[in-house]
Amino acid sequence: MRYISTRGAAPVLTFGEAMMTGLARDGGLYVPETVPVMDKAEIAALAGLPYEEIAFRVMKPFIGGFFADDEVKGLIAKAYTGFGHAARAPLVQLGPNHFLLELFHGPTLAFKDFAMQLIGQMMQAALAKTGERITIVGATSGDTGSAAMEAFKGLANVDVFIMYPHGRVSEVQRRQMTTPSESNVHALAVDGDFDDCQANVKAMFNDFDFRDGVRLAGVNSINWARVLAQVVYYFSSAVSLGAPHRAVSFTVPTGNFGDIFAGYIARKMGLPIDQLVVATNQNDILHRALSTGDHRTNGVKPSISPSMDIQVSSNFERALFDAYGRDGKAVASLMDEMKSGGFTISQGALQMLQGIFTSGRCSEAETSATISATLKATGELLCPHSAVGVKVANDHLGQTPMITLATAHPAKFPDAVETATGLRPGLPPRMADLFERPERVTRVSNDLPAIQALIRERLRR
């Protein structure tokens, strides 16, 4: 299996190289050269298997020979032992034809753990083979940061720096990033929004002196391995509802487009997915782009679903690459136009995208109302992101069973949930003292050279 860049001008890599490289050297994102297809019998055979075995079967063709089969199985087993639910990603029924896929039973209570725990294991195994050390720099709007710290904290050969937008994540999310005591993880509160943080990460990858000097690695979903690990729960949930003998639909609360892109890959692999619904909050650039072709930023507005407060969704580039017939030059020129605020998707590309993705938007008031209505109707307490998904899914219900991804635990957003329902969700016992732990964070202005200098200064050699 070979990996190519969405901008067409970077070296072709193996799975292991793509995982350790992060962003391609031409600024693009790595994607598989071809997507392996599973036939009906192979998909049907997944039904009833443990999550770990499904993960192995779905991911194996993408990994190629980089890890031996037994090694991959061992890494998968280690990745998911810390999850608080035997099914890993259980399905809960919300209505006659509507299911919720709970993806928040991992160590940091968000879907990010599914991929981050696994790439933590895989990157450590890869580093053990080469004896190298790496510096991970990541951007987060709330959930990726703590998941990355949890996966890499305490390692002697990995330093982790996470930039988050100061004042724009929930208090629980912030404390999850500022309270780990391990000296190799660093929380940086940036005076800016998530898009600024993500732009800094990409700029660091495009600064080759810095990139090569610190041996930069990425664990945001720019890293293909992150997306791959998320493909698995589309299969596990769909087969439990009867796939491949019946189709299912998915609604995905969407910020950086990585999670829904994993669904798109599952569909390309042969999973019968009818609708793939992109659910946005008031930061609705993806909804606007998919409905009208106008992909233009208009400022990140803070919301009660902060992890989705994003305007420049990096994985949309992967979808555009396919929509433009895998023409790297065309994608590179769209990304150039992004520097001045946006672009218009060509008619042909838009038609391709609209044949696969539908979309909807959920306002702040609708988010709150959905948390409250879902609790009353089903007893399920949703986090605000999952509520965005449920609201938009409700607008798209049809004959096909709909699976909405519940991306985080409500206890990460106690204020929003309490305002909506009067109930204040409690943290699990292992995190019960989160508010007593001392915080360690560095406030930084949105100044790339200054942040790079700080990272260089903090690096352990």
Ligand SMILES: N[C@@H](CCOP(=O)(O)O)C(=O)O
């Ligand atoms: N919503 C994310 C933003 C980063 O996304 P990623 O999937 O690219 O890591 C967050 O919560 O941090």
